[in-house]
Amino acid sequence: MVQLRVFVLTALAMIAFAGNSLLCRAALRDTDIDAASFTSVRLVSGALMLWLLLALRGNRQPLRYGSWGSAVALFAYAATFSFAYGGVSAAMGALLLFGAVQATMIGIGIWHGNRPNGVQWAGFVVAFTGLIGLLLPGLSAPPVGSAVLMILAGVSWGIYSLRAKGAGEPTAVTTGNFIRSVPLALVLSTAMLSRMEMDAAGFLYAVASGAITSGMGYAIWYMALPLLRATSAATVQLSVPVIAALGGVLLLNEPLTLRLVVAGAAILGGIAIVILAGNRKPA
Template identity: 70%
Template sequence: MNLRATLLTTLAMIAFAGNSLLCRAALRDTDIDAASFTLIRIVSGAVMLALLVRLRQGADERRAGSWWSALALFVYAVAFSFAYAGLTTAMGALLLFGAVQASMIGIGMARGERPVSWQWLGIFVAFVGLVGLLLPGLSAPPSLSAALMLAAGVAWGGYSLRAKGAGDPLQATAGNFLRAVPLTLVVSVVFLSDVRLDWPGTVLAVTSGALASGVGYAIWYSALPWLQATTAATVQLSVPVLAAVGGIVLLGEPLTLRLVAAGSAILGGIALVIAGKPAVRVSVGAER
């Protein structure tokens, strides 16, 4: 990678990890509820992405994207927020990232991709790590929160795969965010009796949507033309690590032995699988 690609990729990974930090901080340290956080995040993300699309090419984002992709985005965003009500930043990012990669690998296998022997080893190691992470114990995550984050990862994995061949990825993402707004509004109406808003929580939600999501995705799409598929997938291994460091340094969260051991197994196993993929150049619409 050249210097520009390295800088853009680093900023994008920080933005992705920032989403976990911002959501966890909002739900733990402010009065905002998960449904309101999600709605504000999606709306602010839609506004920022629309502005970026208009500034770049004057296109109409309403004609891009699809309702199916918007539904996957909606499921991801809602499950993500509600999950972080009971998960630490590091735990949530690890479960999310593991589920994203696992779902994309699984769909690839369903479509006819056949892993080689050491890729099977990677799948096994990652599975053992996930089981170890979720086994009952003092440091195990709450079952409902863990299930919601895994669902968020599966939804985001499906969303990422649908992005392939969807045309201009930034314009498609802007259209999907716009379509997800009314879906997210329904959730807010369902949980209307639980609505809690304050300025700190609102600011964190807007930052998550406009900067970590909107600007973060724009930066990522700018870096992708310089990355090979294997490189693009591998650098995303850094997201749970960055989120864990941020949670410890900024939010004072603990780092448990279970999380370190299970996280190493999950990320190491996924790295083995990714390393076996063909080293092809990434098209702009191929990744999230």
């Protein structure tokens, strides 16, 4: 029963994370909402949902948790994520995002003295080759600006994840950070007021992204996380771009190009090699 619970919670969390990509891409492609408004509605909705979940557990002081530094990283992730999805497919965006997240976390680990072994260096080369292949000019290459924004979103989320590690009870910390990110999002929307657009469908997509696939998704993930080994927790997240790709094809009628499949396999495979080799016990 424990294994089934772990599987169900983990699967739901990964679907929720992929759902963020699908909802944002659908909103910015198919509705009139602008990226800044999507960011603001998403963060406000996420903050409200997380506050409600925390309150139901008897904790009504979320600002005791989290920090402004983490809130800035969270806001930077959410904003660049939204603006990037104006130009890339759900699958492409999720691949760039999670590749950048893992690369950031691994890179910071190296900076702090965790030296890669030979197998890990080989994984780095495979992943970097895949990224170059993905971004090379061609009919199926993503727009450079959108690709750079999504990579920045991944870097921001990687930094946020590392800052949140060991910062206290995860759901409470995430709630405090979401609440602190709301003023930053409102400043962004105010600065972009002249370009503000909104319709009911776009608003609902943003609410779903914030309340369900972000707020509830993170809460579910933090329920599963203590039950997973560190290696499993890192590698299972590599399933998100695959889920997003399938969702993009089935729900958004997005093409699944050969370049994306080959480059994605190289990027995710290379990162998996780095993670697994880093956790291998010496003989």
